Amino acid sequence: MSSEFLPTWKVDSLKKHLDVGSTTTNSVYIMNGVANWITYQGMQNAIAGKKDNTRTTDGRLGVSMQFPAIPPPNVLELSIKFRCESDGPFISASTTSRELNISVSSDFTTDCTRTECEKQKLKRWIHFVGVGRCGMSALAMLALKQGSEVSGSDTAWSRIMDGLQEAGARFAIPSDTVEILHAKAMGVPVIKRGVWLEMTTKDYNLITVSGTHGKSTTASMLAYVLNAMGDDLTAIVGAHVPQFPGGNILLGSSPNLVLEADEYDDCFLQLLPFIAVITNVEWEHVDIFKDEEAVKNSFRKFLKKIKVGGHLVLCGDSEGACSLLNHTSLGNVRSVWRPQPLDAGYRVTTYGIANRNEWRALSIRQNSRGGTDYALHHKGCLVANISLQLAGVHNDLNSLAVIATIRTLIDDRWPTQELINCMKLHLNNFIGVSRRLENIVNINNCHIFDDYAHHPTEVCAVLQAARQKFPLKALLVIFQPHTFSRLATFLKDFATAFRDADRVIITEVYSAREENIWNISGTDLASSIIGPPSEFIPFVVDVVDKLAREISSSPGQELFILTLGAGDVTNVGPSLLQKLQHILWGGSTTR
Template identity: 60%
Template sequence: MELSAIMSPANYPEKCCSYSQAITLTKRRQIVQSRKLKYVRTTSPSLKLPPVITDCDNAEVIGARECKGNEWIHFVGVGGCGLSALAMLALKQGYEVSGSDMMWSDAMDALQEEGARVYIGHSELNLRKNNGLVPDSLVVSSAIRGGNVEILHAESVGIPVYKRGAWLGRITKGYNLIAVSGSHGKTTTASMLAYVLNAMGDDLTAVIGARVPQLAERNIICGTGCNFVLEADEYDCCFLGVTPQIAVVTNVDWEHVDMFQDEEAVKTIFRKFIGQIRVGGHLILCSDSPVACSLVNKTGSGSALPVLHNDAFQISTYGISSCNDWHSLSISSNSCGGSDYQLLHKGLHIADISLQMPGVHNVLNSLAVIATISALSTDQKNFLSSIASLKLHLQNFEGVSRRFERIGTVRGCHIYDDYAHHPTEIQATLQAARQRFPFQELVVIFQPHTYSIER
């Protein structure tokens, strides 16, 4: 097949989201290790976050129920941020876990400390034990290409092989899934949402594609409740494997140019993702992003503001502009180097919000969190009565590793590390740096994200 045909939107589902139907995973034993988190957790009795799935006790939720036996899952490419989080979650839920990668990483250190068997290099020997047993499932990173020796061996002996998106569909089935997507900002937004919900008393599960220093397990939360916060990645069409109850779209931009040939291809895949929101669900959309707005239908003409609508689910918008349901006003810098702003809902002042993190993009991220928690709440009165707790935990959130992370000071020069590699992200990072250091000289060193950028 020609490269252009592979990248065609018509080929996305077949290329990216094939499912293995070989096994059904149900009622796994969950082992939750209690650790003291780096925040004060407050339970707000008035904030009720009911699961949309009312029969959760009977749902097929992987890792949520007691069972006999212990399933073995092997992760190929376990050192990466995406698969290492899934491997750690599997460990916490009582699975036997092994994994392999070509290079060692800090994530593999953490997995090994928790009891996983991790290997440098890929080999069919990694899939065998002395008693002759083989893994029950193989989960494969998007970075792993065809011809991998472990995948080939698994297929030859009948071990089910799952791509990351398909595995996410398995492990989130039966949960009230909140999937945070977008070309930029999804990691920080998902992390902030998981942190705040947990701190407010929701016993959720979460999977994040980066280290969050304030979470005990860094990139996951392993809870016993029915809510599941997921950073939903569009790369390799991974997010097409899940069916969210609530989907967040932070923005849509031409990102991952190795996967998507143009902006229209990106829009096509996001439309498919939005189309997978469960009937009666909710879309949280940043309508300041024109491309994101183009994903859904609009009503209204002339002088009237267009209204976004969908017959299958509700839509709530957020952004800086006053035309959004949730929007900010009077953004200013605070003494922590972060941002303060007034929170408005449909023109009504709700609260004054303070963040430690600088940048307008983090104001937008926090608005997404507020809109999502409001959608989770039973009614607006319950939400508004808990706004003080929400404000506190938003203010306490310190951010995500490699997202404008201060790593040290040398001869009076503050050194920050940021993952930004797309022009839009770089612009946002520089705006945040200038906000925190309005009068100092900024020196920027850029490292290409992948070797292919240097070509």
Template identity: 55%
Template sequence: MELSAIMSPANYPEKSCSYSQTITLTNRRQIVQTRKLKYVRKASPSLKLPPVITDCDNAEVIGARERKGKEWIHFVGVGGCGLSALAMLALKQGYEVSGSDMTWSDAMDALQEAGARVYIGHSELNLRKNNGLVPDSLVVSSAIRGGNVEILHAESGGIPVYKRGAWLGRITKGYYLIAVSGSHGKIHVMSACVELLRSDKMSGFELYDIYQLRLILEGKTTTASMLAFVLNAMGDDLTAVIGARVPQLAERNIICGTGCNFVLEADEYDCCFLGVTPQIAVVTNVDWEHVDMFQDEEAVKTIFRKFIGQIRVGGHLILCGDSPVACSLVNKTGSGSALPVLRNDAFQISTYGISSCNDWHAVSISPNSCGGSDYQLLHKGLHIADISLQMPGVHNVLNSLAVIATISALSTDQKNFLSSIAYLKLHLQNFGGVSRRFERIGTVRGCHIYDDYAHHPTEIQAALQAARQRFPFQKLVVIFQPHTYSRLAALKDDFAIAFTNADRVVITEIYEARETNLWKINGRDLAISIVDPPSEFIPSLIQVLEMLVVHISKDPDHETVILTLGAGRHSDFYD
């Protein structure tokens, strides 16, 4: 294993060198102590990699330690990405698992195949077995509202009911937790743009890259997935929970390991991430994304400040320094600028981004022959390595910088970290991305079909920038299904200017998700507000499919890229 030193000390084979150092840690009782750690480390056949600060002594790691009996957990709203991942992890850790949802999903297929009992519809009958037993705990999705019959039945019967955030706090207790958080940026032109315009390190950049170098992070899902993949590939026997499917992971959205490290995609929705206390927290950026949950951007900043405040003493904050809003969370000057004034007495802070003000930054970003991006990695102005990614877009460069900064923070020896950079580079290059993040669906008669989860104006800009990087001369047709009435009502003007890199835009009816239309808004309103490029409103995905069949048949020799965007059920469209 290449990253044997990241494994739990208890899991090292009785082989090779001894190692000792002084570390500061916080145990489950939140008592800070300093002690000498001695353990036997497995010898790597390739190189000596940096040991990582972890502590599993006397930890109550649910699923990673022996339990008395087999606990039954029932998940309410199990069909979604977030809760289905937690249900699958519970199965792999030895729990008895059941779950329910109002509609069937692919995730429920996987859970049923793995041994869970899953039900369509919510009923108190789902909480009873023939032998009279009931669940030991209920875990409830953030999408489930009050008055749910299963929740009411559990509460009346004295069954503990956990919201998703509280359950995350329970299952991550005792692990060395790396929590990756972040929402999506508004259309702020960053200081990084000015930095690049003044520099001579712009090789390979098209003009649209410069103007789109805003805070266009793909965000926590890709960053968490990339981090989990790279650590796992380097030999870390970690546990991970991701809010999307990762094709290169055996279990798609989880890793069930026996080591001490836990990589978690930490979601601010419903304040879920306030249930955890990370050793390392990553904040990609901060913005008013969940308009149905937070009143304004200031409310979002308040909740992120609380999250940062939960970093364990002696821990580490990894922050995108190109985001003024993210920097303002800890910037004591209040200026919101990415300057080296970020200080905190309780934990360390490292920044990453395009600007040279950051600890970790990228220069000479350029498209590569694989359709991805190459760049030079610098740390505090010193060249470290040349990085190559198979995923396009500046946002993925930023994601990889976050991963590099995090793995560096995991290391206790910077020299050994630098000696391992060749392996880190290799695994970053091998990472193929996340399902529904600029995912290639196929090619039909010269039409390249891609799908992306983008449902926020900034995400859309990032997806289109990536598409233009990979297909600079082809016609780009975008099909967008808006997600929730509240988001479209609040951000309609931002959506209207987010499609400028497309040649044609089709807007469908809104995917309502958990909402009713109190705003009296529909997809046609957005289509009308888009001035450039040409746009039209086609209500149903079936009608869109019929339009595409005609389009492809009419001009089979002309190369076209079709990109579907949105957080709805596009799998039905492709089926």
């Protein structure tokens, strides 16, 4: 797509973006709905007359559709030509007093005279809705690197979109979403994210990482270590990974693909993994799953997607994860020191701290880098001492999942001890994932960190890691609840999740996609917290102002500030830095 052209399919946008005579190497698309896509071939089908055919005055076949909108003043006609080669399709737009009519026509005949070779030369054009989110942005970046033209839309700009734009993607920020309706009206395929993932991964040796918590870090760590060991693999992760050149993807030439597989909306049920990693299972996404049993049923369906002869790598310390195996001959996971063939057609390897696991982390202790060291045991025998830069027992478990998975993948092609030594080296070099206890800035003895935690279990885990990292500093937590449904469901669990903090500030709920039918607010959580003193400050900007005044008035105070949540609470750190620099004017900062 030419850089000067970006159709957004609103009348005011057409006035702004459509230039008479603009050309492009691809075709028009229209798109809407979270996690959907369309292709140039779909447009060909529409133009070729497979739906709602009309004929232009010169006999060419076309498609016509209406955009019910008030046209901009003084605009009588807009025209733009799309060229695939020298004779490609074109689109024209004209207005009347009540509507904007778009007609698409082409020199393609109904029997599609282009050869298959010619069609292969045409770049695929994919449009992603919700492209500002981690999961969708990864798919968009992968499509860019595979040579597709990429565009996208979202309700607001996000930092994730910056890298995509630099890589060549084009974006629109519509005031409403109309693309999917227009796509369907024109006969353009509209496909959900799960189907797109299935199509993207079907030709790979697929390794999925699933679970309620820890998916992003485990998938990133696994892909990083495999890549460092020489596997030129592909990886798709729902978070920014500083050590990935592509941000949240790797694109390689080997047959292996590591995918963070999300259970939300049963998206992962379209996948067919050879190796499936499950980190844990708890009730989450309460807007999708009515209770914990519904979550487990979804995961049980996912286990049936593992290919025959494949492998399940499962955290044996997670009661929810182990309960998934009740339908197999393995039962409730007692002592599993040897991968067992199951009735389901795949083998199981477990990891954790408990004695029943094949891979175990023992003698866990803090190291000088703020991370953890532990003794790695396999089948009851000490095989290595592992050192991580990441803090928290949950990251020890994540690393165990990586070790167990790589050992399963490589099997007997490497001697066990040589393989473990190689993994040990690269695990030691992994620095983590953005928004996972990420250091934002240090200023005037104040350390500001940020984390994505928005579930009670995640809050407990990150506070434990924070205490490990800074055992003697006062810990101030700023928590932004994410969605009303989650807060209403887990209010009691949240109330006890902040015990490791010295002080807690609760903001108003980040509503995301929800209306507040639960009649709940951040103030309900602030008044319920057991342990540290807490207060309710509704707006993030007011939190920044309050902290700036406190820190600047006590410049020598040792303070560890941790922002938690999946919403815009992540902006507190950068905003606070900017305000403190202005107040202190010349105070040293270290990013």
